[in-house]
Amino acid sequence: MTGRPEPLFPLFGSLTQLDGVGAKTAQILTDAGTVKPADLLFTLPISGVDRRRRASIRDVIAPCVVTVEVTVGLHMPPKIKGRPYRINVEDAQTTFQLVFFHPRGDYLQKLLPTGQRRVVSGKLELFDGIAQIVHPDHVLPLAEAETIPAFEPVYPLHQGITQKTMWKATRSALTLLPDLPEWIDPGQKAREGWPDWAEALHLAHNPQSTTDLSPHHPARARLAYDELMAHQITLALARSRARRAKGIASRGDGALQARVLADLPYAPTGAQTRAIGDISADLAAEQRMNRLLQGDVGSGKTLVAMMALLQVVEAGGQGVMMAPTEILARQHYAGLEPLAAAAGIRLEVLTGRDKGADRAAKLAALAAGEISILVGTHAVFQKDVHFHDLRLAVIDEQHRFGVAQRMELGAKGRAVDVLVMTATPIPRSLALAQYGDMDVSVLDEKPPGRKPVQTALVSAARMDEVVAKLRAAVADGRQAYWVCPLVEESEVVEMTAAEERFKRLRAALGDDIVGLVHGQMPIAEKDAAMARFVSGDTRVLVATTVIEVGVNVPNASIMMIEGAESFGLAQLHQLRGRVGRGDAASTCLLIYQPPLSENGRKRLEILRETEDGFRISEEDLMMRGAGDVIGTTQSGLPRFRVADLERQAGLMAVAQSDARKLLHDDPDLTLPRGEGARNLLWLLEQDRAIRLISIG
Template identity: 45%
Template sequence: MPHCVASPCVRLDSPITALRGIGPTLAARLTPLGISRVEDLLFHLPSRYQDRRQLHAIGQLRPGQEAAVLGEILHIRPQSGRRPQWCVALGDDRGGVLRLRFFHWVGAMRSQWRPGRRLWCFGEVRGGAFGLEMVHPEWQLADGPDFCLPDRLTPFYPSVAGITQTHWRAWTDAALAQLDELVDPLAELLPAGWPSLKDSLYRLHRSEEGVPGDADPARQRLALDELTAHHLAMLRERRAQRHFSAPVLTAPGSYWERLRQALPFAPTAAQLRVIDEIRQDLGLSAPMRRLVQGDVGSGKTLVAVAALLQAVEAGYQVALMAPTEILARQLHHRLEDWLQPLDLRAGLLLGGISAKERRDLIGALASGELAVVCGTQALFQEGVEYARLGLVIIDEQHRFGVEQRRRLMAKGSMPHLLILTATPIPRTLAMTLYADLDLSIIDALPPGRTPVTTVVMPDTRRSELIARMRSVLAEGRQIYWVCPLIENSELLELQAAEDSYAELCHALPDIRIGLVHGRLPAEIKQQRMQDFVTGTTQILVATTVIEVGVDVPGASLMVIEHAERLGLSQLHQLRGRVGRGAEQSTCILLYRPPLSPRARQRLAVIRSSSDGFFIARKDLEMRGPGELLGVRQSGERTLRIADPIRDEALLEIVPDLGENLLRTQPEAAAVLIRRWLGGTVAYGDVG
């Protein structure tokens, strides 16, 4: 084992400043990496390795090669010029000569280097004016008693400014020297054949064999630890919720029955099943924490309204939060259609409303006069108070950060929480990473919905496409034209929404065309969306602001430009904006050739399937879980080593491991959570 670099030797639970050379400044730089204690260094793993064990003959080196060489210093010559430098000729036993070039001639080199001394170097070989050379290679004098050739892979660690790889290797040496102290909570619960946590960490930091890949038992052991820690954190939060009391929202259900009688369609069996699960939750004193997944068009909004009506009938208020103003306005419009026949009204709280509207609405919420309110983040701003907030409904939860959810939940006395998402998450993944939530799945679409035909087309056929659009418009139907950017970008070479709008206006001068993008003022954006909903506008050119929730039954054709640039889940969400009426609908994916292999694969998946769960799974495989689950944009917990798709077999055993550990070693469970999640687990009051 490596020797300790601190004196006296530190312990794993010592603060990171106990290591020699780490003062407050360096400690502050390590904090964003999650490193505050010596033990944290053990779980800061190398991102890559170099094999420096094999010596290469200088005469066999090739440009671009990374290689280790051992030779004798032949001469050292300074070179003047715009940038002074020193050139060292290094010769090996086979007569090869390699030039080493340095722009910084540091003290140890000045005092120790001289012709005749032996030198070990590692670096990238380049072609120079006088033959092969290395610029600023790593080096060691090789004729002293302490020199020995590397006997293991050389690790490289993720780093920040001011911290070198030499620092990381010395610090991790110090941490590895204390491995015997490490607590291994899962050791007694795993079957025979699993490597120990200590052996796994040592192999990953100081591998003496090959590079430990994703399937290496050492890496799998740490992935299992990490997934179990996340699952335990969720279970702990779930259990903490049981100690809180939420309002008991029991009601006869008369509002819901009246709405059902008035609906022009019958709810699906899947919707009714999920509604029943929610009704049972709302009737308990423990706060509901339920995640409802449903594919595009599966009817999640109706399920949310059923929950809303039960809360209102029980005498409580409901807040519905949407990720954008457009979607909040549309949700409000739909609620009004459904609530007005029941003599109920819904308020709309947005950042852009007038001061008087805001004052009146906030007053009605504080007094309890208003039972239902829709909005965006404005729902939890300072000054917004609720008389009896009993239920919070969040649409597209992955677009909201933990702190945003916490602030909204704090507006009530532990209200129930219902989360909706149109981003299907594989069940094993949801059960592990969202173990604090009950999961409901609306796994059927309303009857009568015609599947959308998906066509992949190169943008060289735009004139043919516009001719096809004329026939669609002649039949009285509407068209979405979606562009990923607002303005031209020479770097990305994307057709912008404004250019597409101008092009379509020129090609179809007799057609009413609207343009919507995120930089428009809210009132103009809303008016143009409303014009499309009412049919005043026949074509809507838009950026991806129309991705989720916008519902226009008259639209039967969608064109998505540069579809090769978008992710699978986003393409699926966009495609879901058509096919909402009785007419056969089509989604045309325009791409700019040539396609990369990955883009070709994405387009093939979206063309061949309309199954949101299958598409979500493929999206996870291609992009990783961060974007699909929203962890990057919302600040949720991220995985450092594990990959939920690659490590799906581990997900199958994580729930049992977590339950066993909580039951038999609750203190050890806390150690595992602290080790992997640090201070990011204070979400017990969020849900």
């Protein structure tokens, strides 16, 4: 795939070749991210204005946009400087005024000569009972009036760019469209009634009514599908490339796994057994594993990961488990330790905190193969860390770790099998956007012994009652988390809120009963506070969301979330998952600040109704949109220009199967549809895919 195909050259040329775009306008557009004609073509109208010709302004109800033919009457220039210039005009039934501010010289005399007929279009308003249009959008002689579109598209604008500029430039860009071979499966295209690519762009930029602006309109649906398809071809290429990559077959004898299973107080769930089977087959195969293990809070991912790690140890290799933070790495270590002890193997933890002789000893044992499983943060990939025979990397909380980082991990030259674990149930469309290059196992059953968490809503006005109840629960030997509100402005404000709540609870419950953790604390202090809570020395832990992921204190059975309305659904679900891990019946109190918005109430009620993380995540997607659900900034989620993941979720799944089938039938994209797909990848600048094909 040597270079960009020639038919696409005009779309990647300069913006100044377009009508109405000079050097200055081109610079403004470029600064806003619109660099070439192709970018303009994928900037679709967001709404439209009805400019159909009316006989009279009496046919509409002000305020609204109206287009009428008028006879120009008397000009009334202002007597005092700064006042408006008014011109009387008359349509077929009535008179009204056109109003202008600060006109230059005789500009208006030339534009609207008295006694002549003109077509005007603009926003009609009533001012002191007089109908007027201030600064009409269009004033044209009858012969040119046809250039006003009956339904004018409205584009998203940047300062310094007008609708007129966008209209002209997009019309001009549409003339550059090349004739390209089709890349969509003909059956799929016919079933959906989708137009050809170039026709779809013409239709999308020339809507005839509001319904043409819907994401479900055939032209828009087709363009969205193109975008999803290009993205899924990239992921499918990465997947097939990873599959072709030689792995090391790790077949265990099951001896270590059997010891751990015998030591468990209960049998694994059906979902766990299925996931262990999938992973076991992947590990035993010659190809590299690239699998996602998706499981809700408390679905038992740790056991599944440990079984995978034990299989590579049985086969004579080593495994590593990576967590995003120090606290989490130590937590995993604590969770895996009893399992490693049952298996009789050596497990160690390595984080940035290991220094000097201690670190050197661990590194030596690792290189010698004495350590079978290493748990750590990204520190495990520093230059001086050498494994004896690393076969499997388990990565926790993937969404801090996009597709690009996964590829880097593979590029370290080790034929390492990769298992990614995420505790965030992600709606299917987003999971496909983010993990389309991976095979997926889902844990959708809770292990026996996990009790449901009772969830209740309570107004902050009843704070005294809440504290009194907490006092009684603590006296009864129970432990509680108290999560402070999420403050958008800054972590510092959040910290202040947490410290304030900490002081108040200490005054109410006693000094040695309450602990505090927040993101601004030094790591050692944070760990010490956590340790006191884990050991039961403190009964109540006041925290910001640093405890959202992974903290495990089985005795903690109460979760108080203050300012619950400020959190996202998925986040509240994660926080609630911190309780209900022990034998005691657990409760979660969502303390909200009245009055609740309609949306806020709906969010909290969904939580009260269900503990199913997947249902919660789908609702969250509907209510907040894709970017917010997984925080686009750190999610590695692609930014689509046309496709709308909330409203076109179904298209993503079709695009995935279509992309995988296309590559299955034509791995090097050399057949006619494959040629089309290559154009699509260049068109939508899927550089990663292009590199993968060129080196293919």
